[in-house]
Amino acid sequence: MTTTATAFETAPARSKIRVPHFVRGKLVWGEDNEYLSRDFGVPFVTPEIEYNELFVPRTEPGPAFDVPISEIIDFLVETAGHLTLEKNPYLQESLEMTVQVSALPRRIIENTFRRPGQFLTKQALEYRLERTFGSLDVLDGWVENTDPNGSVSRLRAFPPRLVHMLAGNSPSAAMTSIADAALIKAVNVFKMPSADPFTTVAVLRTMADIAPDHPVLKSISAVYWRGGDEKVESVLYRSQYFDKLVAWGGGAAIENAARYAGPGFGLISFDPKVSMSIVGREAFESEETLREVAELAAADATIFNQDACLAARHICVEGDIDQVDRFCALLHERLGVDREFASAVGPKPDADIREAVEGMRYLEPDYRVWGRFDGSGLVVRSPEMVDFHPNFKTVNVIPIAQLRDAASYATVATQTVGVYPPHRKAEIRNHLATAGVQRVVKLGGALRGSMGGPHDGMYPLHRMVNWVVDDDA
Template sequence: MTTTATKIRVPHFVRGTLVWGEDSEYLSRDFGVPFVTPRLELGELFVPRTQPGPAFDVPVSEIIDFLVETAQHLTLETNEYLQESLEMTLQVSALPRRIIENTFARPGQFLTRQALEYRLERTFGDSEVLDGWVERTDPNGKVSRVRAFPPRLVHMLAGNSPSAAMTSIADAALVKAVNVFKMPSADPFTTVAVLRTMSDIEPDHPVLRSMSAVYWRGGDAKVENVLYRSQYFDKLVAWGGGAAIENAAKYAGPGFQLISFDPKVSMSVVGREAFESEETLRDVAELAAADATIFNQDACLAARHICVEGDVDQVDRFCALLHERLGVDRPFTSAVGPRPSSEIREAVDGMRFLEPEYRIWGGYDGRGLVVRSPEMVDFHPTNKTVNVIPVAAMCDAASYATVATQTVGVYPTERKAEVRDLLATAGVQRVVKLGSAMTGSMGSPHDGMYPLHRFVNWVVDDDA
């Protein structure tokens, strides 16, 4: 990536080849920064269905070898492509340099040999189904052979974290897919930086020849009416906001599936044990603030609502301490973040006249805002805005969860079992210890599914 005049030059990467050009101009999502890209040649992005993809018959063990070697080169201090990507990202991202640098370091934890092999084991049981046809005999003695066949995928990448590009490339490689990555306008840099790193290691690797990373403006029918077809691709793997997912959904049909990582809202549940002492309450407020401020709350797993088991006076003590802890620097949080939107300011200004039923801590300076209300507020809390709701019993918190609720942090940990079935019934996909929303265990489901299991095409050769 380079800058010419005031426009950033963003290359494409097409099936193993880096492509430069200034044929098309776009604006970044958050700040409207102009960038230019090569002409999009749609016919070059896919392998015809009459031909197998380049990586279809590469043993998964060799793919893991390649990913592990790539991960060793994805170090910001030594990788010129990532360094350049960082400088470009700083021009289009609301996140400060420190947080973006920390984000670049995250995928290294998940791209080890042990982590990749463990993930395949948890997803497929036996990874041999990725390499060929695995024979089985049913209880009636009928024989069949099953393969997790390599798919053809279009990926709408998430733009709120550079690490998403790195993990998406690894996922696509593990299932031996033919891939087109639609880069996000909030970060049209990292994906190509990773692919260029892979190219320096082995430029003709089948995995690399299976991948293209390009940009077009989301919703551009001239592009999507062509690419989002079963003649060329099997599935659209879509990350994004509500409008982006709604646009993607209209292309789903026979032979072309949508695997959607919908926009999610996370929450926390705090039990009465938090009030056992002032020290405990301070510790719990810190854990809750850590979950609420991930990427300055620009992440699906960042809590936006907190249900607290206690009376109003107790909950207000918690709110005051929570507000103090929102304005703190953390590895993926800045003490002062983007200011709340006009929608939030107008809604909160109206609530100030409704005390004591509602109560507000903080202002609109980006250091954090806490709104205590008897019911969930009707605006979307963001930019370090947290809605706290008193509940009489922890199980009552489940009434505030929906199918759009991704992660729920619970305190104390031993009470997770008390509420997890109710939360899951409401639609929640993940229950964690309060303060650990960002942590996550390897090989677990994401958004209610094992993504790699959904990516592949399950094919059976049946002798019955």
């Protein structure tokens, strides 16, 4: 292995992409291991993982444990100022590598690089921490409290030691995960995803150019191994080194991660979710209104070409069959439109969807299908939720008699529900929450969100830290 300051490289004699690691402030190159990317099987090579270099012994505090949170926020804000695609050579190189391995087109990938900037301001970061912890003081030291019985205790949100399985469906996930890890002063190992093993290192290199010896950088390593590789995970996923595994991924990845959870080593899981929309009868008040609602519904259904947990896959519509079919026709038109984070034509549906939908074409009038298998979008109207997983811009529309009936189609795996008209959210949010839903928004607002709110039914940073009490009782 060698350490250099050069960029991501594609070896001239081969088409294998050279992917470096970043280990506690140092860039590490090597071609010891070869892997294939998730979506297209593009080969890339990485250095060998040197395990001893990833660990800060438990006998020593992590490098950032006692760094004031104000200093860390300032560092993140300064970093955000340098994460401009047009000016940052590391992000530019990352983009060129990502377009080779991602199912998303260049235009959408470029747009994802611009997203985190709005969340990495001083005001936004402080607001989020205050919403999560009540006070920033618990991150910097021991906060004294006196209970009603007069007993005194001191509490600290103590920095943890974390392994992160990063999400691979958006480059912005790497940026936000690095910020999260820095805010709680954790010791971190990031497992980079095969769908994007580039952005994490690009961000860390940007930080290193600003302050190469910053304690936050000394607290972070970003490496790659194939998910499920027991030779690696049986070493890393141990309580003697780390407190928790923060895992983003599909069902198989989360199930594998759960095998390692046990006393002293916890799992914080951001497992696969399915989102939906609910359209009230008010959508049919006029043709203009119906068109507007179809556009809002299509915007929610096509986020990252439906490769996102918050992209709607099922839509419950309050109306009779003729009304619902009018909505379906307009929805199908709007699925095939270019948007900031969606393509007019995306990846074509897989064999499972094609087979299921073809069978439904012969089941009219109970079922009806709009669209072709060309990646521009499919709409399937059915009396009940279809038994396949809608994906590749495929939307399942279900007629309902009244809005609260939609709650019967929600489960604990339902993340986001968009509702039209917005004032009717209050009518059904308790029913949805009872079913297990974690987030209710205005139709068309799935990708947007208020700062400082929970994610997947929790405040992630609150879960990641170790809450320690010094009690005089």
